Amino acid sequence: MKTARKxxxxxxxxxxxxxxxxxxxxxxAGATGMMIAQSFGLFNYTAESRFSLEYWRGILNETxxxxxxxxxxxxxxxxxxxxxxxYPLALxxxxxxxxxxxxxxxxxxxxxxxxxxxxxxxxxxxxxxxxNIILVRLQIIEEPLxxxxxxxxxxxxxxxAWKNIPFMLIIMxxxxxxxxxxxxxAARNLGAGRLAVFTQIIVPLTLPSALVSxxxxxxxxxxxxxxxxxxxxxxxxxxxxxxxxTAYLYNDWPSAACIGCLMVxxxxxxxxxxxxxxxxxxxxx
Amino acid sequence: MxxxxxxxxxxxxxxxxxxxxxxxxxxKPGEFVTLxxxxxCGKTTLLRIIAGFLEPDxxxxxxxxxxxxxxxxxKRNTAMCFQSYALxxxxxxxxxxxxxxxxxxxxxxxxxxxxxxxxxxVNLTGLENRKPYELSGGQQQRVALARSVVVRPxxxxxxxxxxxxxxxxxxxxxxxxxxxxxxxxITAIYVTHDQSExxxxxxxxxxxxxxxxxxxxxxxxxxxxxVSKFIADFIGTANLVPCTxxxxxxxxxxxxxxxxxxxxxxxxxxxxxxEYYLCIRPEDVRPxxxxxxxxxxxxxxxxxxxxxxxxxxxxLFARVQTEPLRASVWKDYHIEEGTRIRFAVPRxxxxxxxx
Ligand SMILES: Nc1ncnc2c1ncn2[C@@H]1O[C@H](COP(=O)(O)OP(=O)(O)OP(=O)(O)O)[C@@H](O)[C@H]1O
Ligand SMILES: [Mg+2]
Numbered sequence: 001m002k003t004a005r006k007x008x009x010x011x012x013x014x015x016x017x018x019x020x021x022x023x024x025x026x027x028x029a030g031a032t033g034m035m036i037a038q039s040f041g042l043f044n045y046t047a048e049s050r051f052s053l054e055y056w057r058g059i060l061n062e063t064x065x066x067x068x069x070x071x072x073x074x075x076x077x078x079x080x081x082x083x084x085x086x087y088p089l090a091l092x093x094x095x096x097x098x099x100x101x102x103x104x105x106x107x108x109x110x111x112x113x114x115x116x117x118x119x120x121x122x123x124x125x126x127x128x129x130x131x132n133i134i135l136v137r138l139q140i141i142e143e144p145l146x147x148x149x150x151x152x153x154x155x156x157x158x159x160x161a162w163k164n165i166p167f168m169l170i171i172m173x174x175x176x177x178x179x180x181x182x183x184x185x186a187a188r189n190l191g192a193g194r195l196a197v198f199t200q201i202i203v204p205l206t207l208p209s210a211l212v213s214x215x216x217x218x219x220x221x222x223x224x225x226x227x228x229x230x231x232x233x234x235x236x237x238x239x240x241x242x243x244x245x246t247a248y249l250y251n252d253w254p255s256a257a258c259i260g261c262l263m264v265x266x267x268x269x270x271x272x273x274x275x276x277x278x279x280x281x282x283x284x285x
Numbered sequence: 286m287x288x289x290x291x292x293x294x295x296x297x298x299x300x301x302x303x304x305x306x307x308x309x310x311x312x313k314p315g316e317f318v319t320l321x322x323x324x325x326c327g328k329t330t331l332l333r334i335i336a337g338f339l340e341p342d343x344x345x346x347x348x349x350x351x352x353x354x355x356x357x358x359x360k361r362n363t364a365m366c367f368q369s370y371a372l373x374x375x376x377x378x379x380x381x382x383x384x385x386x387x388x389x390x391x392x393x394x395x396x397x398x399x400x401x402x403x404x405x406x407v408n409l410t411g412l413e414n415r416k417p418y419e420l421s422g423g424q425q426q427r428v429a430l431a432r433s434v435v436v437r438p439x440x441x442x443x444x445x446x447x448x449x450x451x452x453x454x455x456x457x458x459x460x461x462x463x464x465x466x467x468x469x470x471i472t473a474i475y476v477t478h479d480q481s482e483x484x485x486x487x488x489x490x491x492x493x494x495x496x497x498x499x500x501x502x503x504x505x506x507x508x509x510x511x512v513s514k515f516i517a518d519f520i521g522t523a524n525l526v527p528c529t530x531x532x533x534x535x536x537x538x539x540x541x542x543x544x545x546x547x548x549x550x551x552x553x554x555x556x557x558x559x560e561y562y563l564c565i566r567p568e569d570v571r572p573x574x575x576x577x578x579x580x581x582x583x584x585x586x587x588x589x590x591x592x593x594x595x596x597x598x599x600x601l602f603a604r605v606q607t608e609p610l611r612a613s614v615w616k617d618y619h620i621e622e623g624t625r626i627r628f629a630v631p632r633x634x635x636x637x638x639x640x
Binding site for chain 2: 045180183184185186187188189190191192193196200201204205
């Protein structure tokens with residue numbers, strides 16, 4: 001009797017999850033289902049709906065591969081650049097007086113929309129932007145540098161870093177702050193100098209946060225549309241851009257759906273592989 | 286090697302709160318010293334200054350003949366057992382304890398034996414591979430203890446290392462700490478709230494209150510001849526009542542108190558007359574049965590209000606005139622509540638103290 005009642009209570013508990021989780025699951029399952037169906041030619045808005053494999057056959061073309069590689073490249077570079085800056089920054093800020101003020105200043109980019117950020121920074125690095133004007137006036141260079149829409153994606157990378165460093169910094173700062181003072185004291189007391197405290201205590205205790213923040217930024221940049229659209233190279237561009245163009249410019253919704261599927265698959269496999277490797281790394285520490 | 290320690294005029298302020306106020310003392314090499322005092326009196330702060338985590342605002346810390354003020358913590362060769370344990374959350378029990386050996390470059394071949402010895406000392410054998418969050422509070426405390434003793438430093442600093450252990454284990458570990466400290470000749474500073482622990486373990490007890498040292502002496506002296514009412518009250522139990530004192534001759538005083546007119550023999554009391562407190566330890570009070578001679582002892586007559594059999598003693602809560610008197614007497618007495626009774630207190634067992 002008692003266990004039966006207990007069990008029922010347990011099930012009621014799950015119902016509490018429904019409003020939030022149900023909403024997420026409904027759209028996740030619905031949207032993913034639709035996307036998969038569309039990629040096989042079903043639910044086609046712009047042409048006759050019928051099952052077909054032709055869209056999948058046509059999708060793995062040169063543009064797609066270039067765009068995929070470009071997206072991965074920018075995402076990997078941006079997340080590494082961010083962690084290389086945010087991690088030391090978090091450690092330094094922790095040591096400085098007035099850390100709260102510094103921290104709230106550094107957070108500002110988080111509140112500026114990506115599009116605005118992108119345009120603001122473009123104003124600086126544009127062909128006729130402030131940076132080029134200054135460099136030319138100082139006669140450091142003769143011709144203005146072409147930083148915007150450059151073929152490698154430097155401008156996009158810089159803007160991504162500017163936008164994502166604060167995000168990472170918040171994660172890393174709370175990780176650094178969570179390392180208890182007396183644990184560090186204990187290490188010093190047992191004979192650990194600065195370097196040993198850093199490698200033996202601070203790094204192992206903050207590494208999990210660093211690993212998580214890297215993958216979060218990776219996904220944010222990998223999925224980016226706005227920044228690459230405004231500041232990125234004209235070709236290749238991100239997969240999101242390709243998907244958008246395919247759907248709205250070429251009116252090819254099924255192909256766009258294929259691209260969407262591949263995007264999700266790439267992201268999920270990347271995250272899984274990364275999570276697996278991080279776990280291994282943490283175990284070996 | 287053991288090293289003596291001297292603090293000279295240490296003052297530490299947090300904002301405008303003075304946590305330590307001109308604290309000075311010397312500790313001999315190999316001495317076991319206990320800091321005893323109520324919560325918040327500055328014991329942990331003092332240990333942190335000795336270990337080098339805190340800089341004193343004034344004063345000097347000396348280890349042997351070396352001034353340590355500017356020496357960083359990792360070069361001081363102290364080992365501290367933290368009140369908050371401060372275990373490394375990402376390391377196993379074994380690695381926690383081994384950490385100090387690695388940092389101090391003890392040859393790796395000796396690690397296992399040393400760690401296992403330390404673990405056995407605190408009854409932790411078998412828990413090597415647990416992480417700190419998989420341990421109970423008392424087990425974590427024992428890891429902290431093992432981690433500090435395993436490195437065999439010059440100076441060991443214990444901040445209430447046994448507070449979370451049960452009575453039996455506490456006694457066992459206490460004896461082992463003492464044996465190890467004697468065997469290796471390490472100087473130890475030990476913080477505790479527990480006055481019986483302090484009496485049992487120490488060569489010297491330093492009694493503190495509000496950031497200042499009140500008395501520094503061996504356990505017997507601090508218990509039998511406390512210098513102030515505060516210490517008499519804090520260490521052990523005491524009957525403390527206000528009194529008016531007049532010196533009769535030599536060390537003999539006439540004491541006018543709520544217990545009546547008493548005679549006290551107190552060699553340490555410096556004043557000739559005035560308003561002070563008298564202190565009688567419960568175990569110095571003896572019942573005088575009808576017909577028994579009392580000799581020179583003071584006689585206090587009262588009524589037993591409560592009689593509590595403690596096993597090893599019989600505790601009596603009596604009323605003498607209007608004042609309560611506590612007596613701790615031989616366990617085989619049968620004294621009922623409500624009994625009118627005479628108590629004897631030897632002159633030499635009455636102590637006169639400043640407030
Ligand atoms: N970092 C700090 N900032 C401000 N005040 C502090 C700080 N550290 C300690 N204090 C104060 O200094 C006093 C002494 O603290 P301390 O920790 O040395 O006490 P303690 O004797 O160890 O007490 P307990 O027996 O409770 O551990 C306390 O009143 C405490 O509030
Ligand atoms: Mg303390």
